[in-house]
Amino acid sequence: xxxxxxxxxxxxxxxxxxxxxxxxxxxxxxxxxxxxxxxxxxxxxxxxxxxxxxxxxxxxxxxxxxxxxxxxxxxxxxxxxxxxxxxxxxxxxxxxxxxxxxxxxxxxxxxxxxxxxxxxxxxxxxxxxxxxxxxxxxxxxxxxxxxxxxxxxxxxxxxxxxxxxxxxxxxxxxxxxxxxxxxxxxxxxxxxxxxxxxxx
Numbered sequence: 001x002x003x004x005x006x007x008x009x010x011x012x013x014x015x016x017x018x019x020x021x022x023x024x025x026x027x028x029x030x031x032x033x034x035x036x037x038x039x040x041x042x043x044x045x046x047x048x049x050x051x052x053x054x055x056x057x058x059x060x061x062x063x064x065x066x067x068x069x070x071x072x073x074x075x076x077x078x079x080x081x082x083x084x085x086x087x088x089x090x091x092x093x094x095x096x097x098x099x100x101x102x103x104x105x106x107x108x109x110x111x112x113x114x115x116x117x118x119x120x121x122x123x124x125x126x127x128x129x130x131x132x133x134x135x136x137x138x139x140x141x142x143x144x145x146x147x148x149x150x151x152x153x154x155x156x157x158x159x160x161x162x163x164x165x166x167x168x169x170x171x172x173x174x175x176x177x178x179x180x181x182x183x184x185x186x187x188x189x190x191x192x193x194x195x196x197x198x199x200x
Contacts, residue, residue: 051077053167055197056087065095073113075197081117086110089132091185107185109134109150115159128173129156136183153179157190167199 052075059069068091075085091107113130117123131154138149157175164170174190 049200053077053083053197053199055085055195057173057193057195059193065093068092071111071193071195073111073195073197075113081119083115083117085113085115087113089134093185105137107134107136117161124161126159126161126171127156128159128175129154130175131155134185136185138183140182149183151179151181151183153177153181153184153186155191161197164196168197170194170196 054072054074056073057069057071059067061067070091071087071089073085073087075083077083087110089107089109089111092104093107094102094104096102109132111130111132113128115126115128117126131152133150133152135148135150138147141147141149155175155177157173159171159173161169161171171194173193173195175193176190177184177186
């Protein structure tokens with residue numbers, strides 16, 4: 001009788017151990033993970049506007065000659081050291097000639113720009129390129145009914161900036177105008193521009 005009880009206990013123990021055995025090549029269940037929250041529309045808008053800045057150059061000179069130049073820029077910072085911009089251009093010019101006659105002209109159009117800022121200790125310097133598409137007075141046309149022309153002006157140069165705050169600075173830029181057209185509103189090379197850039 002004792003032998004039968006011993007055998008039954010041994011069988012129960014063997015079945016229990018076998019039920020708890022796990023094969024080594026059995027697939028391991030994947031751990032449950034919580035998906036990262038997707039950015040909302042408000043978050044995407046906030047990220048976009050944090051990379052936007054408004055700036056550009058301007059020029060004022062009164063007397064003879066009189067010059068008013070406005071060229072605002074809407075910039076977007078692709079990276080910490082790369083920005084692109086787009087904006088309108090307007091220029092008013094007036095002067096009296098040697099006979100006392102007043103000559104006036106207006107120039108208008110738009111421009112696209114790109115700036116690359118140097119890293120490290122040279123971070124106040126930047127390379128600049130732009131393309132201006134301007135409608136200018138045409139005083140050389142052989143056709144009396146054509147008084148204006150639309151011309152493109154590619155420019156490239158180097159500038160220096162000084163910070164005004166965390167995301168704002170002022171700059172001075174020297175660019176070379178590669179279009180030496182007689183109709184160019186840029187009177188000489190290099191073309192100098194002073195302006196500001198304010199982060200939103």
